[in-house]
Amino acid sequence: MSGRRNGTDVGNPWNTRPPRPPGDRPDRRRPSRAPAPHEERPAGGSRDELRLYGLNAVQAVFAHRPEAIRKLYLVESRIPALKSLLAWCVKQRVGYRVVEEGDLDRLAASTHHEGVVADVLKAEPLPVADWLRALPERQPVAALWLDGVGNPHNFGAILRSAAHFGVAGILLPRDSTLALSGAAARVAEGGAEQVPLVRMGNPENAIAQLRGAGFTLAATVVRGGDDLFAASLPQRLVYVMGAEGEGMDTRLAAACDQRLSIPGTGAVESLNVAAATAVFLAQWRAAR
Structure with a gap:
């Protein structure tokens, strides 16, 4: 043996x-x-x-x-x-x-x-155009745009939540170094094989392609956004998630169609990006 x-x-x-x-x-x-x-x-x-x-x-x-x-x-x-x-x-x-x-x-x-x-x-990331062509028509679709997320354990937890809630893809900026690792795959508990990674090109072009396919982009912010639980969430939605420390690029946040925040007690500054992602995805799923 x-x-x-x-x-x-x-x-x-x-x-x-x-x-x-x-x-x-x-x-x-x-x-x-x-x-x-x-x-x-x-x-x-x-x-x-x-x-x-x-x-x-x-x-x-x-x-x-x-x-x-x-x-x-x-x-x-x-x-x-x-x-x-x-x-x-x-x-x-x-x-x-x-x-x-x-x-x-x-x-x-x-x-x-x-x-x-x-x-x-x-498994190499898909070009965004190929990913968009493969999406089902006339069905609700959620995707995640990860801007600066780098911690492999957070990435694995995000992949696990994405698989659980049926996310159609993880969108990676052109210059992102984020990639699947052994640690991320273990934390994802099989979710890494369920959710495709998508490589975007120029940010302006990527935003135009996503809007052309009927997506609304929602910047997730710690403060100053609309209450997630009171907001109207569209059928096709891209949540833009910022880095664990510094948050997302301010220009990217400004280019989004919505700004959403998770209300809380204020006892802590915010949820970590993996926990916040799960909350945002659960609310989108509940709205369906």
């Missing part, structure tokens, strides 16, 4: 045979050590591949883009939960290795891997 270096595995560390059923006694000799991140990077390099970790994150890739999976690492206790994925790896001759918990800690550079790590091909 697995990645243990027994007589049949020497010289072939990547297993493509079915895993041993959980009830069988495994080889108790020392398993081969999975390489640490600095020893082995995804085969296509950082530009083409991404190292994901977390059970829901990996299973979501398998459900939506199995062909993107390049390598799989798992602890023995995860074999039952990943039986279908392992069978697919055998059929497609995709290498997998059963390793120890500490090996996954090194591979993921995190202890929050939940027993599985995978190297997968990245």
Whole structure:
């Protein structure tokens, strides 16, 4: 079974045979050590591949883009939960290795891997024009424009909320460095595979394209906006979410059609961007 270096595995560390059923006694000799991140990077390099970790994150890739999976690492206790994925790896001759918990800690550079790590091909952001053409006609649509959001945990939480409320896309400015990471995908709990990322061009052109497709742009601001819970929300809406610290670009906020705020007690200055996003999306969904 697995990645243990027994007589049949020497010289072939990547297993493509079915895993041993959980009830069988495994080889108790020392398993081969999975390489640490600095020893082995995804085969296509950082530009083409991404190292994901977390059970829901990996299973979501398998459900939506199995062909993107390049390598799989798992602890023995995860074999039952990943039986279908392992069978697919055998059929497609995709290498997998059963390793120890500490090996996954090194591979993921995190202890929050939940027993599985995978190297997968990245899903490149869509051009905004292609995304707009693919949208369903005559149906309510919500999207998120992320202006300066950079924290991967906030990004992952935003992706999770976006998937939960049926957001059609995450719009990224032309010069945004925000990209899916292993940490963001784990926090998203599978949401990263549900919501497409969209790369915009020139901001003025992007705004014109969105308005031409029937969208209203709403700047989300801490103070001075219309009460979210009293406002009339349009059928096609883009919430523009600002950075965690400095907020959104003032010129972008001025170019939006609406300014919306979440009323509160004032006991704290504001919600963090991920929590605020969930509130805004819940209200849009409730209005439908």
